[in-house]
Amino acid sequence: MLDTPARAARAFEEYFAGYEQDPIQILDRTFDETGSYEEMVILRGISFESHCEHHIAPIIGRAWVAYVPDGRVVGISKLARVVQVYAKRFQIQERMTSEIASAVQKALKPKGVGVILKANHHCMSSRGVQKIGSDMVTSCMLGCFRDNPISRQEFMAMVED
Numbered sequence: 001m002l003d004t005p006a007r008a009a010r011a012f013e014e015y016f017a018g019y020e021q022d023p024i025q026i027l028d029r030t031f032d033e034t035g036s037y038e039e040m041v042i043l044r045g046i047s048f049e050s051h052c053e054h055h056i057a058p059i060i061g062r063a064w065v066a067y068v069p070d071g072r073v074v075g076i077s078k079l080a081r082v083v084q085v086y087a088k089r090f091q092i093q094e095r096m097t098s099e100i101a102s103a104v105q106k107a108l109k110p111k112g113v114g115v116i117l118k119a120n121h122h123c124m125s126s127r128g129v130q131k132i133g134s135d136m137v138t139s140c141m142l143g144c145f146r147d148n149p150i151s152r153q154e155f156m157a158m159v160e161d
């Protein structure tokens with residue numbers, strides 16, 4: 001175990017690398033050659049690994065990120081990168097959900113943004129109350145996803161269990 005302190009420090013640098021990255025900058029490059037595409041764009045099932053800020057235990061889950069563009073779209077990998085940046089910080093799931101939605105809203109100024117996260121909290125399974133198999137589901141709906149039930153339903157229908 002002689003090398004463990006240094007190894008653990010390097011691992012923590014990876015776990016929390018998201019503090020060095022700016023989500024708005026990631027979303028900065030947009031494309032307006034959309035061929036007048038106006039419908040919803042959804043990136044489904046983006047896997048993430050985060051750590052809860054209470055126990056520094058893993059939070060393992062998936063994210064669904066949707067937006068309705070208003071004249072411009074972003075490279076689709078950038079949505080996954082934004083999820084990754086916020087995951088690689090100390091988190092609670094509620095804040096991570098709203099941070100992702102706010103970043104997409106701020107950078108793209110779309111007609112609306114929807115974010116759903118489903119995750120297993122290891123602080124609840126490997127310790128403490130020791131409940132395996134329950135996941136936590138959180139959502140943040142902005143713009144038309146908040147105001148228009150049809151947009152919200154269209155998004156929810158794309159989120160498989």
Ligand SMILES: Nc1nc2c(ncn2[C@@H]2O[C@H](COP(=O)(O)OP(=O)(O)OP(=O)(O)O)[C@@H](O)[C@H]2O)c(=O)[nH]1
Pocket residue numbers: 052053054091092093094121123124128129
């Ligand atoms: N709402 C929310 N709670 C979380 C999240 N991650 C961990 N927690 C909870 O944070 C709480 C911290 O509660 P404390 O009572 O201070 O800690 P604890 O004594 O270790 O609590 P137990 O986990 O119940 O043993 C626990 O209930 C965790 O389940 C999260 O992302 N969102």
Ligand SMILES: [Zn+2]
Pocket residue numbers: 052053054055056057121123124
């Ligand atoms: Zn925890």
